[in-house]
Amino acid sequence: MAVGTVPSPVPPSVGAAWAEGRVGNRPASPLGKERPSPAVYCRPVGASPPEAPYVFFSQGDVLLGEIGQGVVQAARLLFSLDPGLYQIIGLSLAVSGGAVLTAALVAIPLGALLALRPFPGSKALAVLADALMGLPPVVVGLLVYLFFARSGPLGVLDLLYTPTAMMIAQFLLVLPIITALVRAAVAARDRRVRETAQTLGASPAQAALSVVVEARGALVGAVLAGFGRALAEVGAVMLVGGNLEGRTRVMTTAIVLETGKGNFDTAIALGLVLILLAITVTALLRRFTSPWEEAGA
Numbered sequence: 055m056a057v058g059t060v061p062s063p064v065p066p067s068v069g070a071a072w073a074e075g076r077v078g079n080r081p082a083s084p085l086g087k088e089r090p091s092p093a094v095y096c097r098p099v100g101a102s103p104p105e106a107p108y109v110f111f112s113q114g115d116v117l118l119g120e121i122g123q124g125v126v127q128a129a130r131l132l133f134s135l136d137p138g139l140y141q142i143i144g145l146s147l148a149v150s151g152g153a154v155l156t157a158a159l160v161a162i163p164l165g166a167l168l169a170l171r172p173f174p175g176s177k178a179l180a181v182l183a184d185a186l187m188g189l190p191p192v193v194v195g196l197l198v199y200l201f202f203a204r205s206g207p208l209g210v211l212d213l214l215y216t217p218t219a220m221m222i223a224q225f226l227l228v229l230p231i232i233t234a235l236v237r238a239a240v241a242a243r244d245r246r247v248r249e250t251a252q253t254l255g256a257s258p259a260q261a262a263l264s265v266v267v268e269a270r271g272a273l274v275g276a277v278l279a280g281f282g283r284a285l286a287e288v289g290a291v292m293l294v295g296g297n298l299e300g301r302t303r304v305m306t307t308a309i310v311l312e313t314g315k316g317n318f319d320t321a322i323a324l325g326l327v328l329i330l331l332a333i334t335v336t337a338l339l340r341r342f343t344s345p346w347e348e349a350g351a
Contacts, residue, residue, distance in 0.1 A: 121322055123319035123322070124320070124321070124322025124325070125326065127319050127323035128323035128324075128327055130323075131323055132327065139324075141300065142303055142304060143331060146304040146305045146306075146328075146331070147335070148217065149217050149220050149284075150284035150287075153222075153223075153225040153227075153284050154224075154280045154281045157232055158232055158280070161229050161230075161233040161276075162273060164236075165183075165232070165235070165237040165240060166236060166237070166266050168180050169237045169241040180234075183233045183234040191223075191288070191290040194223050194227050194290045195290030198223045198290065198293075199214065199294050202219055202294070215294070215301070216301075217301075217302060220290075220291045220294055220302060222294075223287075223291060224284040224287055224291065227283060227284065228281075231276075231279060232280045235272070236272075239272030239273060239275075240265060242272075243265045243268050247264055247265050247268050248261045249261075251265075274340075278339060285331070285335075288309075291307060292306075305331070309321050309325055312324060
């Protein structure tokens with residue numbers, strides 16, 4: 055910190071001990087090669103304007119203050135049982151969980167089929183699933199938006215700006231991820247598992263099922279990867295959900311909103327809650343599926 059001389063209001067994140075300050079910027083070069091560097095000048099509460107010096111806070115000081123405020127606010131939001139926060143958390147889990155569960159019901163049989171029972175076009179379908187793992191979310195959101203807009207082919211269903219539309223968008227995003235991961239996991243199983251099952255009198259369907267069961271640990275990992283992708287998604291759900299308060303606002307869209315409003319401490323708090331939520335759900339799923347993973351390893 056250093057001493058400055060120019061007053062103006064200080065951001066709340068600098069601290070309650072400072073009532074006045076100034077945020078200034080170093081001018082950027084005409085070519086834009088230098089970014090503005092915020093500087094905050096503050097004066098202690100109750101100090102007389104002529105006598106009291108202004109204390110300079112660097113950009114790092116302000117950033118640490120924002121992060122600190124975010125951590126404190128995250129704890130307050132969680133332990134105060136804020137209904138708005140828990141409504142957003144519940145909707146986030148419902149949309150992402152529903153999308154992943156539905157996608158898993160389609161992707162696991164499809165991935166296993168691609169690995170165990172080649173058919174005309176199966177290789178092209180496998181390549182497509184691998185390629186679509188990196189599908190941009192905004193593209194998916196745009197396609198869903200165009201289909202469910204009032205002038206679109208499915209506009210009569212009136213699903214735009216609803217959790218259902220958000221779930222459909224996330225379903226399309228995670229479906230190729232789970233499919234590709236399941237196909238790779240099942241294909242990597244030892245062929246002797248299937249051959250042994252067939253020598254013991256198992257039908258082709260039963261032999262294929264035995265291979266899938268052997269790969270169940272990797273299947274859990276595939277579903278968890280899809281869930282992480284869905285929970286962290288923002289572009290598609292923003293387009294088709296509209297980020298409507300109390301209706302379609304989820305954790306990621308709430309973070310974007312608060313950041314745009316300049317409420318960085320709130321955005322950081324929501325980000326920390328989102329990370330904690332992802333860790334908690336993943337840990338619970340790992341806890342309940344660990345016997346499967348150990349057996350299928």
